[in-house]
Amino acid sequence: xxxxxxxxxxxxxxxxxxxxxxxxxxxxxxxxxxxxxxxxxxxxxxxxxxxxxxxxxxxxxxxxxxxxxxxxxxxxxxxxxxxxxxxxxxxxxxxxxxxxxxxxxxxxxxxxxxxxxxxxxxxxxxxxxxxxxxxxxxxxxxxxxxxxxxxxxxxxxxxxxxxxxxxxxxxxxxxxxxxxxxxxxxxxxxxxxxxxxxxxxxxxxxxxxxxxxxxxxxxxxxxxxxxxxxxxxxxxxxxxxxxxxxxxxxxxxxxxxxxxxxxxxxxxxxxxxxxxxxxxxxxxxxxxxxxxxxxxxxxxxxxxxxxxxxxxxxxxxxxxxxxxxxxxxxxxxxxxxxxxxxxxxxxxxxxxxxxxxxxxxxxxxxxxxxxxxxxxxxxxxxxxxxxxxxxxxxxxxxxxxxxxxxxxxxxxxxxxxxxxxxxxxxxxxxxxxxxxxxx
Numbered sequence: 003x004x005x006x007x008x009x010x011x012x013x014x015x016x017x018x019x020x021x022x023x024x025x026x027x028x029x030x031x032x033x034x035x036x037x038x039x040x041x042x043x044x045x046x047x048x049x050x051x052x053x054x055x056x057x058x059x060x061x062x063x064x065x066x067x068x069x070x071x072x073x074x075x076x077x078x079x080x081x082x083x084x085x086x087x088x089x090x091x092x093x094x095x096x097x098x099x100x101x102x103x104x105x106x107x108x109x110x111x112x113x114x115x116x117x118x119x120x121x122x123x124x125x126x127x128x129x130x131x132x133x134x135x136x137x138x139x140x141x142x143x144x145x146x147x148x149x150x151x152x153x154x155x156x157x158x159x160x161x162x163x164x165x166x167x168x169x170x171x172x173x174x175x176x177x178x179x180x181x182x183x184x185x186x187x188x189x190x191x192x193x194x195x196x197x198x199x200x201x202x203x204x205x206x207x208x209x210x211x212x213x214x215x216x217x218x219x220x221x222x223x224x225x226x227x228x229x230x231x232x233x234x235x236x237x238x239x240x241x242x243x244x245x246x247x248x249x250x251x252x253x254x255x256x257x258x259x260x261x262x263x264x265x266x267x268x269x270x271x272x273x274x275x276x277x278x279x280x281x282x283x284x285x286x287x288x289x290x291x292x293x294x295x296x297x298x299x300x301x302x303x304x305x306x307x308x309x310x311x312x313x314x315x316x317x318x319x320x321x322x323x324x325x326x327x328x329x330x331x332x333x334x335x336x337x338x339x340x341x342x343x344x345x346x347x348x349x350x351x352x353x354x355x356x357x358x359x360x361x362x363x364x365x366x367x368x369x370x371x372x373x374x375x376x377x378x379x380x381x382x383x384x385x386x387x388x389x390x391x392x393x394x395x396x397x398x399x400x401x402x403x404x405x406x407x408x409x410x411x412x413x414x415x416x417x418x419x420x421x422x423x424x425x426x427x428x429x430x431x432x433x434x435x436x437x438x439x440x441x
Contacts, residue, residue, distance in 0.1 A: 101133025139324025143360025193413025
């Protein structure tokens, strides 16, 4: 505890007072982001205020799809947020686009962690949040995809076992549907999440091919990717994917469908660990519109072996999001204090670890399971410990290396194949044509 408080106290990362940047330990700052949810954000701020009681942080949560439209003009004005979310890759809040509006946090991190600071932070959270040679943001933690989350209570109610193969998945869905329960839900209109599923299928077909295609080491017309697109289409044809998937968003539609108990399975990543807790689950179920929220047992399972290869359990990830400090802020020092405390201090990262929204950026931080209140500890804790361990071994990127034009093309490929407007071969050729233009 003493060590944690010492690190927390010195992790402000900014001088005690800077003439034109405000005080480093007092003031009012605003933080804009599409993530985290309100419950983790409030916990982060509450813990921060135990160390810095004179810095008031106001969090404004925006929608995923509305974030860019809101942040772009805000950063160009003199009244934008002091701290704002950025993310790796070309999705919302791209660090490549908005990192130019951020101050370089390298000096702050060096002050907080020392000259060897890179050895203390997860590498994926550093390299993926650079912009023009500067550290544009501090990773709060990483997220990994490749998992399907199941409502164990629904599976137990109908005496079902989470599927491991494609045939098992079809049979599970048939049973749920015969009992008027949705089986699997995905918001296929929000294409960044389609990438997760396509990457999982491709890794199942031939591990590593998706990553190689992103690097340009194999063409997008590689047989493994064509086969993966075909299997993606099969999910729709065989009724594993819910009706109307192409008109639904992952957030809020698919998320609310799962949280409200209307569906038994959803394609989500490690960020869903937070809903394994009593508090996180209750808040999410309530947010899904359930009047009397009752937590249920949620568990991650490997993406089923849809290709029949036995290649299962692949995880791929990036920094979830980074906290950037607006270079136009009138409270740069206080904003830097907050961003650096949450991203580098032992106390801040312990809060991150215990909430289970992200796998902490500080490599020494681990969940304190004795204080984490899980809905069903005996069942959930072993599964979550394994997921965290497996994620720590993964080096495969998720969205960080996907440029904007390619992400758009992946979105088009996924939706046109699903709708029967393009064959897997045609979609793969279009992806390759896009990749060739980018080069």
